[in-house]
Amino acid sequence: MVGAPLDADAKLSAEQKIVAEAWRVTDRLFYDRSFNSKDWFALRQKYVRDTSYASRDEAYSAINSLLLQLDDKYTKFLTPDRYSAALNTFSDRAAGIGASVKASSPSSPSAADPPQLTLSSVPPSSPAGRAGLKAGDILVSINGESAKDVKEAEGMLKGPIGSTVLVRVREGAAGDERAVRIVREEGQAGELTCSVETKNGRKVGVMRIARFSENMGQELRSALDSFERDRVQGLVVDIRQNKGGSLTGGIEAARLFLPSGKTVVSVASNRGAKTDYASVQDGPAVKQPLVVLVDGLTASAAEVFAAAIKDNGRGVLVGEKTYGKGVVQTLQPLQNGAAGALAVTTARYETPSQTNIDGKGIEPDESITCPPESAAISCVPAKAFERS
Structure with missing residues (x-):
């Protein structure tokens, strides 16, 4: 047209x-x-x-x-303030306060009543931890505005290095509210956290990905190098509550775990052109037993990652059926951002098995209920690594 x-x-x-x-x-x-x-x-x-x-x-x-x-439901208008928050969400250069945000329950992101947002992880050494915030605090507002979901809250908490953000929290449902002004610091955006754990005598490298940034492939490669030095005997990628982020980030992350020549995803544009994305060489983590944790809020780029692992038989998906978002959005500013922006659905994608998951989700290989506040290693079934 x-x-x-x-x-x-x-x-x-x-x-x-x-x-x-x-x-x-x-x-x-x-x-x-x-x-x-x-x-x-x-x-x-x-x-x-x-x-x-x-x-x-x-x-x-x-x-x-x-x-x-x-x-x-995915094509929407963003006011200038919400556009700024969205840019922070997708920026690899933005700083943060070192706290992770979660929804109080794994309800649908499109539910009429937005979920209650709480701080799920606040390391004591982080800017948020030093300011006295702690896990379990209810997130009331950020710079005087309420966030409608986890993704928006994460974007609002991020900003330029050295800038400040006013965070209002409440201690429990009936606790007192307080406002804390926190200085954002580099390296505190909280997209990837890693640890070495033990499961049934096996040394396991655990990677928790809150959102797929453009640079997630490079961050994961660095983590995998560290795990190799630690001589781990298995890997866990936790993408529960991960609503996506950058499609490129999801593709590059999946390539790290796949042998050469394996399809990651096929994307069809609004003009009918279809592009297949595949691994071009063996990834650095093609041999380690792999478990991927998913839930009902695992969506978009996170589902691209999960489907690439499952459809190629590379690892075991554990948890709940994923959200089912098989379309791609492009963020387009209006009047160079002065009038906000549009998030427009521009493409759809299929998994390596040529499945359109939109509105359907991905079924895990092993179904369990593991709340997002539960430690990733505790969600891994006893014999999951033997299956991968």
């Missing part, structure tokens, strides 16, 4: 131009070229030319209404 001529927008108001840009971005990027069987040009006429807006907030509401016509 060809967008409307740009010179036709010259007479629009500033607010109408924001809505017009949102329409054009969606027109160019959205995966479903039928636009949910809607008359996409008629919607442009309705939301851009036939409606005037008294403020940016009214324009933002119009964009939300326009996108609702697509019936795609």
Whole structure:
């Protein structure tokens, strides 16, 4: 579909131009070229030319209404503040406070009532730990705003090195609230944590991935080098509560565990082009017994990783059926970010077994219930390493 001529927008108001840009971005990027069987040009006429807006907030509401016509829960508008938080979430350079966030229960990210967010891991030496925060504290607000889910909270906690963030927490359901201002530090974004544990006399390297950053492959390679020096006899990758992140990060991470020539994922674009991503050489961890922990909030890039391991017979998936997000979004700023951004569904993917998991999820090889607060090593069944 060809967008409307740009010179036709010259007479629009500033607010109408924001809505017009949102329409054009969606027109160019959205995966479903039928636009949910809607008359996409008629919607442009309705939301851009036939409606005037008294403020940016009214324009933002119009964009939300326009996108609702697509019936795609992943295509959404982000206000400038939420766009900034999203950039922090995907940035490998952002600093943090060293605390991990979890939802109080593994409920669906699309549930009407957002889950209660709590701090799940606060190392005493981290900026958050030194400020007196501790695991179990309920996260009330970040810089005066409530986060709707774990992913957004993680983005809001990150920022430039040396910047400050105001975190308000409550100690338990009936505890007192307090606000703490914390200075963000480099290396405290908390995407990957590693440890060496023991399971049934076996020395095991445990990697907890909270989110797949663009640079996760390099971080994992460094961890695997360390585990090799420690002479571990098995590996655990814990991606419970991991809602995804960077598709590239998920692909590069999976390649580290696969032999050469194995398919990681196949991605189909909005123009019909299909790209297969495969391992190009043996990864450094192709021989170690491997267990991958998943749950109902394991989604998107994390599911790409899980499916690559399972479908190639490389390791054992343990836990609960994953969330089932088989589509890819692109983040596109509006007016260079000054008017926020759109997250637009631009592609879908299939697992190595040519399965579309969207809305279905991935079934684990061994089903168990292991709450996210449980230590990863305690969730590994006794004979799981023998199966991998």
